[in-house]
Amino acid sequence: MTPRRIMRSVTLGLVLLSLMFGANPAECGTVSEHGSTHTANWWLATGLGAGALSPDQSLADYRWETGPTALYALQAIAGRGRFATGLRLSRWATTQGTGLDSPESDPRVGLTQLDLVGQFRLVELAGFQFWGSALVGRVNLSYTPDQLVIDTGLPGQDIVVDYKPITETSLGLGLEIKRDFGRRMTAAVVAERTTFSLDTNHRRGSEIVSERQQFVNWSLRLQVSWVLDMG
Numbered sequence: 001m002t003p004r005r006i007m008r009s010v011t012l013g014l015v016l017l018s019l020m021f022g023a024n025p026a027e028c029g030t031v032s033e034h035g036s037t038h039t040a041n042w043w044l045a046t047g048l049g050a051g052a053l054s055p056d057q058s059l060a061d062y063r064w065e066t067g068p069t070a071l072y073a074l075q076a077i078a079g080r081g082r083f084a085t086g087l088r089l090s091r092w093a094t095t096q097g098t099g100l101d102s103p104e105s106d107p108r109v110g111l112t113q114l115d116l117v118g119q120f121r122l123v124e125l126a127g128f129q130f131w132g133s134a135l136v137g138r139v140n141l142s143y144t145p146d147q148l149v150i151d152t153g154l155p156g157q158d159i160v161v162d163y164k165p166i167t168e169t170s171l172g173l174g175l176e177i178k179r180d181f182g183r184r185m186t187a188a189v190v191a192e193r194t195t196f197s198l199d200t201n202h203r204r205g206s207e208i209v210s211e212r213q214q215f216v217n218w219s220l221r222l223q224v225s226w227v228l229d230m231g
Contacts, residue, residue, distance in 0.1 A: 041080065041229055041230065041231060042078065042079070042080045042229075042230035042231060043078070043079055043080070043227055043228065043229055043230055044076070044077070044078045044227070044228045044230055045075075045076070045077045045078075045079070045084075045086075045186065045225040045226065045227045045228075046075070046076045046077075046225060046226055046228075047074075047075045047076075047077075047186075047223050047224055047225030047226065048072075048073070048074060048075075048223065048224060048225075049071075049072065049073035049074075049075065049090075049190065049221040049222065049223035049224075050070070050071070050072050050073075050221055050222060051070075051071050051190075051219060051220050051221025051222055052068045052069065052070065052071060052219065052220055052221070053068065053069055053070075053071040053092045053217055053218070053219040054066075054068050054217065054218045054219070055069070055094060055215070055217050056215035056216050056217055058213070058215065059215060062096065062200065063096050063097035063098070064094055064095070064096050064097075064109065065094045065095045065096075065097075066094070069092050069093060069094050070092065070093075071090060071091070071092045071219050071221055072090065072091050072092070073088055073089065073090040073091075073221060073223070074088070074089045074090075075087070075088040075089075075117070075223070075225070076088075077117065077119065077225075078230075079119065081121075082120060082121040083118075083119070083120060083121075084118075084119040084120075084121075084131075085116070085117065085118050085119065086116075086117055087114065087115070087116060087117065088113075088114070088115045088117050088135065088137075089112070089113070089114050090112075090113045090115070091110070091111070091112050091113070092110075092111055092219075093108055093109060093110045093111065094108075094109050095107065095108050095109065096109050096143075098148060107143040107144060107145055107146070107148065107163055108143070108144045109141060109142075109143055110141070110142050110143075110144065111139055111140070111141055112139070112140045112142070113137055113138070113139040113140075113170055113194075114137050114138055115135040115136065115137030115170065115172065116135065116136055116137055117133055117134075117135045118133065118134050118135070119131045119132065119133045119176070120132050120133075127179055127180075128177055128178065128179050129177070129178045129179070129180075130175070130176075130177055130178075131175070131176040131177075131178060132173075132174070132175060132176075133172075133173065133174040133175070133176060133192070134172070134173055134174075135170075135171070135172040135173075135174070135192075135194070136169070136170070136171055136172075137169075137170050138167055138168070138169060138170060139167070139168055139169075139170040139196050140165060140166070140167045141165060141166040141167075141168075142165045143163035143165070145163075146162065146163045146164075146165075147160065147161065147162050147163065148160070148161040148163070166198065168196045168197060168198065169196065169197075170194055170195065170196045171194065171195050171196075172192050172193060172194035172195065173192070173193050174190060174191060174192035174193070175190070175191050175192075176188050176189070176190045176191075176223075177189050177190075183227075184226055184227055184228075185224065185225065185226055185227065186224070186225045186227060187222070187223070187224050187225075188222070188223045188224075188225070189220070189221075189222060189223075190219075190220070190221050190222075190223055191218075191219070191220050192218070192219050192220075193216060193217070193218055194216070194217050194219065195214055195215065195216050195217070196214070196215060197212050197213060197214045197215070198212070198213060198215065199211075199212050200212070200213045
């Protein structure tokens with residue numbers, strides 16, 4: 001999923017939002033309690049998101065499946081005026097090949113990410129709010145199953161591989177295009193670029209190289225939030 005495709009998908013998502021909800025932009029401007037009309041109010045938004053994530057293609061060097069995969073997110077954001085901050089919990093998964101003949105031996109890699117999110121409203125046009133975001137957090141990699149037993153054919157000499165969980169720092173930037181629907185709901189299309197680093201071992205020519213490598217993921221999701229006016 002390239003950045004160009006993501007932006008095309010964002011535009012398509014906005015069109016779908018307008019068709020789905022058919023809200024009148026004038027009405028949204030007059031009743032919104034967390035947009036530009038009532039900028040002095042504190043608000044709290046809790047939301048659910050679902051979409052797709054495209055893993056870094058270089059993960060294929062480590063036998064990761066790098067095709068688009070489902071992404072789910074749970075978010076709570078508090079804001080006032082042009083600024084907002086909160087927490088986001090997201091989850092996606094893929095598989096990592098073992099190179100063995102049996103596909104059942106390939107473990108599933110689950111990535112759970114908890115981020116502190118900061119947002120800034122850039123501009124509001126035609127009832128749509130454009131927010132920029134930055135995030136920092138921790139990503140946890142876990143394997144299912146977390147152990148692989150390789151039968152060598154020799155009694156008592158099976159090879160056991162343990163897949164230990166890994167936790168690393170994650171960073172990201174994003175663009176959120178949001179629209180209010182009534183007094184208590186918003187819908188948004190969110191595009192993000194997130195990064196994390198791992199200690200890796202891979203072959204380079206005739207040598208095994210150990211190094212710390214950064215991976216970049218792109219994601220796109222549709223998010224629906226329920227808003228509480230805090231006064």
